[in-house]
Amino acid sequence: MSSPISNTRPAPDQVxxxxxxxxxxxxxxxxxxxxxxRHCLIDTLGCGLEALEYPACTKLLGPVVAGTVVxxxxxxxxxxxxxxxxxxxxxxxxxxxxxxxxxCVWR
Numbered sequence: 001m002s003s004p005i006s007n008t009r010p011a012p013d014q015v016x017x018x019x020x021x022x023x024x025x026x027x028x029x030x031x032x033x034x035x036x037x038r039h040c041l042i043d044t045l046g047c048g049l050e051a052l053e054y055p056a057c058t059k060l061l062g063p064v065v066a067g068t069v070v071x072x073x074x075x076x077x078x079x080x081x082x083x084x085x086x087x088x089x090x091x092x093x094x095x096x097x098x099x100x101x102x103x104c105v106w107r
Contacts, residue, residue, distance in 0.1 A: 049078045063087060 012020075051057040062081055063069075074088035075081070081088075 052078050
């Protein structure tokens with residue numbers, strides 16, 4: 001028999017805490033920071049939409065049970081899918097970089 005799983009949230013990694021502190025405590029980001037973030041977002045969306053052209057990528061998307069729609073769920077850009085938050089996060093993050101999914105170039 002296995003031991004019970006704890007539902008106590010562990011402390012975040014220090015690097016995540018440092019990033020959160022930086023973002024929350026920064027009074028103003030300069031225009032270059034916003035422009036860079038905008039370019040990164042556009043590039044990420046473009047790469048994700050381009051990956052939809054490859055069957056090796058698209059077969060990894062979608063609900064666990066075909067045809068499932070979650071009302072008010074998270075939408076996956078470029079697809080008709082409206083998924084629960086966990087599935088949508090996995091779909092947006094992209095597939096693992098292992099064959100055959102290595103053809104999917106997600107940044």
